[in-house]
Amino acid sequence: MTVQSSSELIERSLVRGMMPRTKPGRSYNYVLRGVALLFTAVLALFVWSVLHQSWPAWSTYGLHIITGNNWAPAANDFGALPLILATVLTAGVALLFAVPIGIGTALTLNFLVPRRLAGPLTTTVELLAAVPSVVYGLWGLNVIVPWMSTTAQPWLASITNGGWPFSGNAIGLGIATASVVLAVMVLPTIVAISRDVIGTVPRDLVEGALSLGATRSQVLTRVVIPNAKVGLLGAVSLGAGRALGETIAVAMVIGSSPSMPHSLFSLGSTLASTIATQYTDAPQMHMAALGALAVILMVMTASVNALARALVNRGTKGAS
Amino acid sequence: MTDLLAQLPQDPMLERRRLVQATAAKTQRSRATRSSLFTTLISACLALAVVPLFLVIAALIVRGGKVITWTFLTQAPLQPTIFDQETIGGVGNAILGSLVVDGVAALVAVPVGIVLGLYLAETESRWANALRSVTEIMTGLPSILLGIFAFIYVVTNMHTYSGLAASVALAMLMTPVITKAAETALRAVPRTLTEAGLALGARQSKVSLKVVLPVAAPGIITGVLLALARAIGETAPLLFVIGASIRYDWNPLHAMSALPLMTYQYSSAAYDSQHTAAWGVGLILVIIVLLLNISARLISAYMRRERH
Numbered sequence: 099m100t101v102q103s104s105s106e107l108i109e110r111s112l113v114r115g116m117m118p119r120t121k122p123g124r125s126y127n128y129v130l131r132g133v134a135l136l137f138t139a140v141l142a143l144f145v146w147s148v149l150h151q152s153w154p155a156w157s158t159y160g161l162h163i164i165t166g167n168n169w170a171p172a173a174n175d176f177g178a179l180p181l182i183l184a185t186v187l188t189a190g191v192a193l194l195f196a197v198p199i200g201i202g203t204a205l206t207l208n209f210l211v212p213r214r215l216a217g218p219l220t221t222t223v224e225l226l227a228a229v230p231s232v233v234y235g236l237w238g239l240n241v242i243v244p245w246m247s248t249t250a251q252p253w254l255a256s257i258t259n260g261g262w263p264f265s266g267n268a269i270g271l272g273i274a275t276a277s278v279v280l281a282v283m284v285l286p287t288i289v290a291i292s293r294d295v296i297g298t299v300p301r302d303l304v305e306g307a308l309s310l311g312a313t314r315s316q317v318l319t320r321v322v323i324p325n326a327k328v329g330l331l332g333a334v335s336l337g338a339g340r341a342l343g344e345t346i347a348v349a350m351v352i353g354s355s356p357s358m359p360h361s362l363f364s365l366g367s368t369l370a371s372t373i374a375t376q377y378t379d380a381p382q383m384h385m386a387a388l389g390a391l392a393v394i395l396m397v398m399t400a401s402v403n404a405l406a407r408a409l410v411n412r413g414t415k416g417a418s
Numbered sequence: 419m420t421d422l423l424a425q426l427p428q429d430p431m432l433e434r435r436r437l438v439q440a441t442a443a444k445t446q447r448s449r450a451t452r453s454s455l456f457t458t459l460i461s462a463c464l465a466l467a468v469v470p471l472f473l474v475i476a477a478l479i480v481r482g483g484k485v486i487t488w489t490f491l492t493q494a495p496l497q498p499t500i501f502d503q504e505t506i507g508g509v510g511n512a513i514l515g516s517l518v519v520d521g522v523a524a525l526v527a528v529p530v531g532i533v534l535g536l537y538l539a540e541t542e543s544r545w546a547n548a549l550r551s552v553t554e555i556m557t558g559l560p561s562i563l564l565g566i567f568a569f570i571y572v573v574t575n576m577h578t579y580s581g582l583a584a585s586v587a588l589a590m591l592m593t594p595v596i597t598k599a600a601e602t603a604l605r606a607v608p609r610t611l612t613e614a615g616l617a618l619g620a621r622q623s624k625v626s627l628k629v630v631l632p633v634a635a636p637g638i639i640t641g642v643l644l645a646l647a648r649a650i651g652e653t654a655p656l657l658f659v660i661g662a663s664i665r666y667d668w669n670p671l672h673a674m675s676a677l678p679l680m681t682y683q684y685s686s687a688a689y690d691s692q693h694t695a696a697w698g699v700g701l702i703l704v705i706i707v708l709l710l711n712i713s714a715r716l717i718s719a720y721m722r723r724e725r726h
Binding site for chain 2: 125126127129130131133134136137138140141143144147148150151198199200201202203205206207210211219221222223225226228229230231232233234235236237239240241282285289311313314315316318319336339340342343344345346350370373374377378389392395396399400402403404406407
């Protein structure tokens with residue numbers, strides 16, 4: 099063993115520490131790429147697994163699964179049209195409430211509320227998104243359902259004299275109630291994204307309009323909203339994606355009856371809630387049909403989400 | 419003087435301005451009323467949006483607050499009978515189950531999410547862009563689909579329901595959330611820091627791990643906490659994979675239970691005592707989730723203050 103001089107030691111350690119012995123950061127890059135590849139593989143596996151499981155249903159029933167209007171697992175009849183309609187209907191009615199309220203809230207938070215209050219109020223609205231959906235289901239089942247059956251539904255029925263779309267028994271459970279619960283659940287999403295989008299409307303435009311003597315409402319409806327249009331549409335689509343895929347809360351209040359919805363008071367069952375309530379212990383073909391529902395749901399939510407992302411990105415980029 | 423001015427030829431711009439001013443003055447009252455009506459309307463929207471949170475929390479405290487006792491938090495559930503409807507035991511096993519299931523999920527999702535975030539923040543390629551879009555879309559997919567995934571791969575292969583299967587589904591749920599947060603936080607780190615590190619002769623890997631990652635840490639921690647909060651509250655992915663056991667069990671290879679699942683089951687159970695228990699479990703769940711959310715917010719507020 100030769101005794102090394104200290105300067106030699108320092109030199110060697112410096113060289114070892116500083117000079118790349120191999121190509122710079124090769125193993126590091128391998129790790130990054132490897133994990134990315136692995137994750138992509140798992141995602142592909144995920145999509146494939148759902149497709150694969152649903153395959154027997156598609157090959158046996160074909161498009162009857164989408165167009166058939168009778169979902170009767172006991173009779174081996176799997177037509178998901180009532181489920182698709184209930185899904186779209188609940189999401190649509192929920193948006194009918196949530197979009198105006200959400201955009202109004204976003205406008206208020208951005209333009210009317212003093213800055214010191216805006217922070218806590220925004221947090222409060224955003225915490226709505228944090229509440230687990232099972233808690234909304236519990237609340238819907240025990241608070242909204244009784245309120246609907248004793249107060250809201252009789253009142254609505256009296257408006258149309260028991261005619262469409264408020265016909266049927268006011269039992270509380272059903273599509274209308276699911277929509278109300280969904281509206282509360284998608285509200286924070288719409289508020290959060292709308293606020294971001296509205297925040298990118300150039301300050302000069304707003305101030306220019308104000309200096310010309312426009313009133314607040316004129317500025318908001320004629321300058322801010324038209325400028326944020328694309329992004330707001332994205333916010334709405336993101337809310338729609340959430341409403342279409344919501345499972346537990348809807349399953350708890352919609353009444354789980356896979357029949358064709360003929361009014362807002364009728365019981366129903368959405369794609370997601372049907373999977374949730376029937377998947378356990380389903381026999382072979384039934385499970386394949388539920389897999390087919392999962393495929394329909396995946397295609398629906400993924401395309402709505404992709405559209406939403408594109409709109410939001412364009413909305414926030416185009417304006418700034 | 420005024421006579422002189424009157425003799426000048428009329429300026430069309432001035433004429434136009436006079437017209438605008440006259441119209442503005444004439445419509446001022448109606449525009450002001452309309453404006454105050456509109457602002458009242460959208461302020462009412464804000465009030466409507468804030469109310470549900472308080473309604474939900476008030477309902478949870480009023481209906482579920484009284485069932486939370488030490489026994490409730492620590493014991494395993496008991497099946498009440500028609501003669502003894504008040505004996506429901508506790509939800510200790512579900513608290514333990516939630517801890518184990520979410521812990522195992524985080525063990526996988528946190529490192530994978532951070533590494534993916536590093537990859538997306540440092541790579542500019544079509545491939546990375548595609549992966550970014552896919553992870554963003556993933557965050558919006560219904561979580562029940564992940565339950566199906568876990569059922570097909572874990573439950574059918576292990577021939578048993580297990581906490582592990584639930585962890586797999588929840589890890590899939592958490593990863594994109596963490597990735598997104600990590601990428602955003604990493605991209606926000608000033609470019610000059612990276613360049614200074616590289617100029618000193620350090621490798622890209624060293625700069626990323628020793629310089630960029632620590633600076634981005636608060637943002638990443640915020641993302642992890644939010645992902646955890648979301649995973650803890652999820653019921654749908656657990657429904658047909660976790661097995662809803664009523665026994666105490668540490669081992670994630672066995673059937674377990676979890677807080678949100680307990681709320682779901684108790685809400686449609688047979689006895690009133692169980693319905694009250696559902697509110698109690700919901701209250702515990704909301705407290706955990708809100709605590710996680712608020713600490714995430716505090717961290718990101720702290721981070722923002724540091725930067726300015």
